[in-house]
Amino acid sequence: MAQINNSYDEKKRSDIYPDYYISWENSADTYTVDGSHNKSHLHPNISHNDFYQYSELFYQLHDFEGKIYVYLWTFLVILTALGNVLIVAVFVRKSMRTSTNLILLFIAISDSLTGLVTLPTYIHVFTSGYDGWVSLNEGWCEAFMMFKFYISKAFHTVSIWLTFFLGFQRFMFVWFPFKTKFWFTTCRNMIAVTIITIVAFVIHSYHLNESKADKIRGYCQWDFEEPCVKTCIFLWMILLFVNILPSILLLVLTILMIQKLFNQNIRKESFTAEQNRDRAQQNKRASIIVVWIAIIFLIPEIPYGIFLLVTVIKKHGGNNSLTLRTIHLCHVIYEIALLISFHANFWVYIIINRRFRDELKSMFRHGIRTLMSKSSTASITTVSKEMNRSQSQITKGTDVNEQSTLV
Known part of the structure; x- marks a missing residue:
């Protein structure tokens, strides 16, 4: 998310893209403030940056980013989306519509959109690089940065908060089962979502007012102001309310739920012994699913939260010891781990949730039967048409023979 402000290597850029770069030190041409072109010298208080703007912007790539984002990222995004389509298809079925499954459904949707919204710009940017740089016009630069830092991050924040809300709801159910079913109804959960x-x-709307296209210096990058005030306030807010607090609170809730499950001390309603046992097993299985989802969620989030905390602290201290390559590498590792964790939820449902498996099988059986039925209907219709056509030809031939006989 955060990038350390790095100086722009103009000499390297001029070597790579000589057609786009103008070296003002070696140019005799000057421009007036109104944009007209002449050979005179500028006013000493006016720099060339006051009037010249680059039409091409440059985004720095690293050797590992191209193949990872073009191939591995795209594959994992599509794989996750396909798995989540099945999750949504199962949870919208009438027999699976519960307040908890509603949250799981929207987690699947936000997980998918976190990756899907980046695909068009990622594929364009990471397939256009040359010798460590990508040349972008202003539109592509703004679109790339908007989907990367705003829309994708916003959907991921939705996933984070929904996962925490799911863990909190399940924690309350484990400890207060009688009251929870009235607190977390489907309607109230929908409002919460x-x-x-x-x-x-x-x-994340901070990014709506921050242009990443620096046409004066000619690069496409999220840059921090010096001294870092507004950007650092935003980073601390994201760090606390998106990365650190939800992860810590969810970790605590998960540990408490595991202890409760281990002690097998879930409160039960007053049913018969058999009903009571079945209900307890269902509740325990649902709690185990939520625990696994929370654990999978925390695996990439906790290390990334620590990384962001260290990065922001170093930024405040003026110690930019982390190179841009190191920062990009950490982001790549985190984002790939994130997609893997998204897809892992599908297998949690498959392995642990028997009702999910049964509904998924039923859905596929129904789909296959429907296709076979349509195929059979189409075949019968075709055969019927052929028979009618043959009968028509026979009838027509008989009429001709009768007319010939009469003649």
Whole structure:
């Protein structure tokens, strides 16, 4: 998410893209403030940057980014989206519509959109690089940065908060089963999902007012102001409310749920012994699913939160010891681990949730039967048409023979 401000290597850029680069030190041409071109000298208080703007912007790539984002990232995004399509298809079925499954459904949607929204710009940018740089026009630069830092991050924030909300809801159910079913109804959960989505996009709206296309210096990059005030306030807000606090709170809730499950001390309603046992097993299985989802979620989030904390602290201290390559490498590792964790949720449902497996099998069987039925209907219709056509030809031939006989 955060990038350390690095000086722009103009000499290297002029060597790589000589057609796009103008070296003002070696140029005798000067421009007036109104943009007219002449050979005179500028006013000593006016720099060339006051009037010249690059039409091509440059984004720095590293050797590992191209193949990872073009091939591995694209593959994992599509794989995750396909798995989540099945999750959504199962959870929208009437027999699976519960308040908990509603949250799981929207987690699957936000997980998919976190990656899908980046695909068009990622493929364009990471396939256009040459010798460590990508040349972009202003539109592609703004689109790339907007999807990377705003829209994708907002959807991921929705996933983070929904996962925490899911863990909190399940924790409350484990400890207060009688009251929870009235607190977390489907309608109230839907309201919570809507509020979480709106707030997630609002909290990242900082990027809407920050252009990443620096046409004066000619690069496409999220740069920090010096001294870092507004950007650092935004980073601390994201760090606390998106990365650190949800992860810590979810970790605590998960540990408490594991202890409760280990002690097998879930409260039960007053049913018969058999009903009570079945209900307890269902509740325990649902809690185990939530615990696994929380653990999978925390595996990439906790290390990344620590990395962001160290990065922001170093930025405040003026110690930029982390190179841009190191920062990009950490981001790549985190984002790939994130997609793997998204897809892992599908296998949690497959392995642990028997109802999910049964509904998925039923859905496929119904689909196959429907296709076979349509195929059979189409075959019968075709045969019927052929028979009618043959009968028509026979009838027509008989009529001709009768007319010939009469003649």
